[in-house]
Amino acid sequence: xxxxxxxxxxxxxxxxxxPGLAESVRYALDVEGFDVLVxxxxxxxxxxxxxxDPDLVVLDLMLPGMSGLDxxxxxxxSSDVPIIMLTAKDAExxxxxxxxxxxxxxxxxxxSMRELVARIRAQLRRAAKSGALxxxxxxxxxGPIELDIDAHQARVDGEPVDLRPKEFELLESxxxxxxxxxxxxTLIDEVWGPSYFGDxxxxxxxxxxxxxxxxxxxxxxxxxxxxxxxxxxFVDEQ
Ligand code: CA
Numbered sequence: 001x002x003x004x005x006x007x008x009x010x011x012x013x014x015x016x017x018x019p020g021l022a023e024s025v026r027y028a029l030d031v032e033g034f035d036v037l038v039x040x041x042x043x044x045x046x047x048x049x050x051x052x053d054p055d056l057v058v059l060d061l062m063l064p065g066m067s068g069l070d071x072x073x074x075x076x077x078s079s080d081v082p083i084i085m086l087t088a089k090d091a092e093x094x095x096x097x098x099x100x101x102x103x104x105x106x107x108x109x110x111x112s113m114r115e116l117v118a119r120i121r122a123q124l125r126r127a128a129k130s131g132a133l134x135x136x137x138x139x140x141x142x143g144p145i146e147l148d149i150d151a152h153q154a155r156v157d158g159e160p161v162d163l164r165p166k167e168f169e170l171l172e173s174x175x176x177x178x179x180x181x182x183x184x185x186t187l188i189d190e191v192w193g194p195s196y197f198g199d200x201x202x203x204x205x206x207x208x209x210x211x212x213x214x215x216x217x218x219x220x221x222x223x224x225x226x227x228x229x230x231x232x233x234f235v236d237e238q
Contacts, residue, residue, distance in 0.1 A: 010124055011035040013054035015045030015071060016086065017063050021109075025058065028113035029120070042066030046074050049081070055127070056120055059103070060086045061094050069097055076102040080165045082123035084116075099205045102164045105198055115197060122193030130169060140175040142236035143223055145214060147175055154214075161213050166191055170206050171214075174224060174234040183231040207232060 012029055016022040017040045029036045037052055039045035042063045049057060049071075057075065061068035072083055085098045085106040095106050104123055107116060140147040146155040152168060154161045163171065173190045174182050188196055188203055211218040225233050 009033055009035045010055040011037065011052065012056050012058060012120060013037045013039065013045065013048055013052065014058045015039045015042065015048075015063065015068070016058070016060040017041065018060075024113060025116065028117060032117050034120075042068065042071040046071050049075055049079070054081060056082045056084065056123055058084050058086065058116070058120070061091065061098060062088060069094070069101060072098055072101045072103050076164070080127075082127050084119055084123060086111075095199070096201075096205060099202055100209070102166075104166060105192065105196065105202075107198075118195045119193075119197070122195040126169075126191075126193050130165065140172065142175050142178045142234055145171075145175070145223065145236075147171055156214055163210075163213065166206055167210050167213070170203075171210055171234075174232060178234040178236055181227050181231055181233055187231065 012034045014022060014025050014029075014036060016025065016038065019040070022038050022040065026036045026038055037048055037054065039048045043066050045057075045059070045063075046066070048054075059068050059071055063071070068085060072085070075081065075083065083103040085095070085103045087094050087098070087106050087108055089108050098106060105119055107119065138149040140149065144157045146158075147168075148155070149172065154163050154168065154171060169191045170187060173187050184200060184203060188200065191206075192198070192202065207224060208218075211221050211224055215221045215223055223235060225235050227233050
């Protein structure tokens, strides 16, 4: 997000092939003061994301031709723009796949426009906040792990590790409470926003990915440990 343009309307790209739904979303977001762009295929959505540089993408997973998952993967190669996926009710594996590919949230059809707007606002707040945090020039350290807030870079034993935006925020939340419990609801609030209504499995998917990237033995974690029934703890004292 361009700081000089903070007062401008947020631009939301909607990639959805059902004309009725696309129109309802366009109308609801327009009323709320967003600039709305609609694409009805994955290919045109990807092109629009590249050309128009939206602040957020609402992405249907079931698209003709290029799938929403492929669109998500392609966008993540070059952009941290918040992505909210739209999924069919029974497509559990799609949700997990989308989150693995770096989507920030998902909504299951049918959904209310009010809820969609709330989630879009939550994601935009998160994005603005992580942009502001990135100016604080702070480095968190715990065990072999360093988190350079300013450079938005994680390192393990001095070696850079590539984290996605939500993984980075989650690790930051954990490290700010190192050796203390980080409750599930606290982490979800901090990383996905207080108006996050989604599945709490999202948290576990991200924890798993962090362990794979940070732990010597991800299957028996020593750094990001589970506090059964309560949450997680970043441990740097053995
Ligand atoms: Ca569709």
